[in-house]
Amino acid sequence: MDTIAEKVFNFILEDKLLHQNILRELPADKRSAVTGRKGRLIVTGPEGGSFMMRLTPLGIFREDNDKDIRNEILMTDDTLIGILVWIAKLPNNPGISPRAAYVNGFLKISGESVLYDAEEIFNAMEKHAFAKMQPIARDAVAGMKQQKGAESAS
Amino acid sequence: MRRIIISALKGGTGKTTTTVNLGKALHRAGHKVGLLDVDATAPTLYKALGLAEAPQWDLDSVAANLLPFKIDGLYALTLASHYGESPAVLWDEPTLIRAMRELIHDVQWPELDYLILDSPPSSSGFMQALYDAVAGDVYGVVLVFQPTDIAVADLVRTLDFIKIKRVPVLGLIANMAYCIAPSGKQFWPFISPKAELGEVCEENGIPLLGEIPLTSAQNMIDAGFDRIASFMDDIKPLILKDSMLTKLYKAIAKRAVKTAIRRL
8 A cells, every 4th residue: 555655746746737837837947947857755654755756848757767866855754744734724733834844854855055945845835736735635634543543443 | 245244142132133224224325235144043134124024035946046035225035034933943053054055155146235144143063154154255244242241251252253263353333332311311221230342342452333222213223323334345354363362272283283193
């Protein structure tokens, strides 16, 4: 069964049309500056995994080659779950926003221009991804609750 | 572009307020001025500029540079734009230093006459790295202190730090130097004994740039900073001479190196 991190990563890869639209909105010089960029998401823990991606004119694709990775995002699966809870906007659990997780040191972004790159990543996620990720975040949180219930019953 | 660091190893002396007021005064004097908040753990420059929230950063994605915002003729950039005001910044020191270097080197400022850096307090590794990052490319440091006994002790430490780092000094601003009664009389209402910063300056051979009163009358504060701004162009930055203690440390270090080499 897929881990929560794999589900999130697959969801990010899924909407190629959205990726293309985002790219199309950019001025030509900016578009060519970001096209071809590679990144890696590393989530540690049982619900984690390591995933590489590349931005192409046709959208974000899974990448196998770690050469010229520009940024790595590193967090534990607990932090990822905290972020999903924040995205799900649950009434009694605020979770943790990615920016707060980053500043508190729970989420690390590596790269040469770490402030610039982190800002660009957060901007893109806030503008284009978090609202769309709400259903998957709610599913993930509901799944975790069910699992916890089953564990405590047994 | 002349880079000025507003510095004090002691907190609460008014570095951020001085950064903004000196920037405004230099702008009124016809200069193009940028303000850079390098206080990573408590970035409050935007508050001193009168903003409720730090404006979101603009990014130049081609050059991968951060772009400052403009307010009242001043250009400014703060880390509060990046992560907001409320989260506690728990970055380790290497991350803080890397972020600071990026702020120093990778911001796309317009043509400026002055860039004023609002630095955090302390002599931590971060501050040492800040001084190292601007070394050779800084016009000078402006020290900001209150005239109290406690502040003087920290001022002496700050001066020693600057001597070791060999960064040029422009002078000292005595902030919250006195209060003004409705009658116009100057008075000192604080429990802490008043110290004469002028004497400390004289002893250490640095100019006292001005005394700023603790008052809500912004016109009086502006007048104080206008006076400082009027001679800013003419100040000759000076490298402070080593203190006896620093000379002693250097001699010890030199001897330790020689001994180590002999043992090799």
